[in-house]
Amino acid sequence: MNQIAQKVLIACDSSKSLMDFRGKLVEAIARQHQVHVYTPRVSDPQFLEKLRSMQVEIHENELDGGTVSVFSDLRYITRLYKLMKTIKPDVFFPYTFKPVIYGTLLAKVCRIKSIIPMLTGLGYNFTSTSQKKLVSNITRRLLRFSLMQSKRLKIIFHNKDDYQTLLQQGILTAKHQAFIVNGSGVDLDHYTYAEPDTQNISFLMIARLINAKGIREYYEAAKNISSRFRxxxxxxxxxxxxxxxxxxxxxxxxxxxxxxxxxxxxVNDVRPYIQDASVIVLPSYREGMPRSLLEGMAMGRAIITSDAIGCRETVDTDSAVNGFMVPVKNVPELISSMEFYLHNRQAIRTYGISGLAFARKKFDVHMINAEMLKIMQLN
Incomplete structure (x- = not known):
């Protein structure tokens, strides 16, 4: 029996993330359903053309998901409410904090029958060392209010630890319908294996320049290694x-x-840079599921990450070793892991091959998208 076409409204806080992280999911939904996206302004003409070729309706806004602005947020809320009332979606799928918090509340008010927010990671708002206490506390309170239990509400997480955190803090209860998937997945046809250079070793970190990603730790480790190795x-x-x-x-x-x-x-395409790199590094304090590591693994790169929520899921502890987990903010251990690859260059290749096998087993985007469509009842 064919699936009856439904209207699906997707809300995000970055047009780049929409195509980079959810492109295959949008494509899968659009094959059978009418898709609308509510996104910050799209500046990439290729991205616009790709969405239009999938017959996706684009509704732009001026949201900046990383800053605090009451007036900007009010404009965002007003426009999203009007959009919901106009298109009357059957399914509302927001991800990242502001679209989840504001959008879920509005979807309840508009009586959308299926509300499926996805929390891709709790980020610095839920790190124990967060210095932005006021913003973090406001975010938690808003999240608790927005995600109040409803039969129409299903919540998707990228790791079990984030779900447990919200349970422990009373933001969610056991009555909530919660689902855990292995991140956004990685397209193994797009990110293909390339032999790593084990002679001219280079380390690569791909992350926004925020404290919670471990930028300072990477810099300090790089400075130490550079002073001792040519x-x-x-x-x-x-x-x-x-x-x-x-x-x-x-x-x-x-x-x-x-x-x-x-x-x-x-950069628009990280693949050439991953290909040139020997090892991918991400010493983050907390993640949902780190995309850069999955991309590196798909291309056969050994990794170094932190023993933190979300990050630890990318290191295979059951079979073949594909990388290292170091304690959060521990620069000496990060340096030690880097030195291991310098002294054991063959491990760069063998760990990378193990990582590719792990990505195929656990993080294939098509497998994860099939699970997502099932949760949304769009398959």
């Missing part, structure tokens, strides 16, 4: 901009000097 390269890809957790001006200036790290800014 010819080892350290590269960093990621956006720098307005965010309540953005790294300090001093650290940013040190990175941009190029003395320790080659900072490449934000």
């Amino acid at each position: 010819g080892i390269k350290f590269k960093l890809i990621g956006a720098y901009g307005n965010n309540v957790d953005t790294i300090s001006d001093e650290l940013y200036a040190s990175i941009c000097s190029g003395d320790v790290i080659d900072y490449l800014g934000e």
Whole structure:
């Protein structure tokens, strides 16, 4: 029996993340259903053309998900409410904090029959060392109010620890319908294996330049290694901009000097840079499911990450070793893991092959999207 076509409204806080992280999911939904996306302004013409080719309706806004602005948020809420009343979606699928908090509340008011927020990670708002206490406390209170239990509500997580955190803090209860999937997955046809360079070793970190990603730890480890080993390269890809957790001006200036790290800014396609790298590094304090590590694993790269929520899911502890987990904020252990690869260069290749096998087994995007469609009852 064919699935009856439904109207699906997707809300996000970044047009880039919509295509990079959810592109295959949007494509899968759009095959049988009418899809609308409520997204910050789309500047990439190729992205626009891709969405239009899938017959996706685009509704732009001015949201900045990383900053605190009452007036901006009110405009966002007003426009989203009007959009819901106009298109009357059958399914509302928001992800990231602001779309989840505001959108879920509005969807309840508008009596949308299926509300499926996805929390891709709790981020710095739920790290024990978060210095933005006021913002974190407001976020938690709003999240508790927005996610109040309802028969129409299903919540998707990228790891079991985030779900347990919200249970322990009383934001969710056992009555909530909660589902856990292995992140956004990775397209193994797009990110394909490439033999790593084990002679000219380089480390690559791909992350926004915010404190919770472990930018300072990567910089300090790179500085230490560079002072003792010749010819080892350290590269960093990621956006720098307005965010309540953005790294300090001093650290940013040190990175941009190029003395320790080659900072490449934000790029449209990370694949050439992963191919040039020997090892992918992400010493984050907390993640949902770190996309950069999955992309690196899909291309056969050994990894170093932190023993933190979300990150630890990317290291295979059951069969073949594909990388290291270091304690959060522990620069000496991060340095030690880097040194292991410098002294055991063959492990760069063998760990990378193990990581690719792990990605195929656990993180294939098509497998994860099939699970998502089942949860949304869109399959």
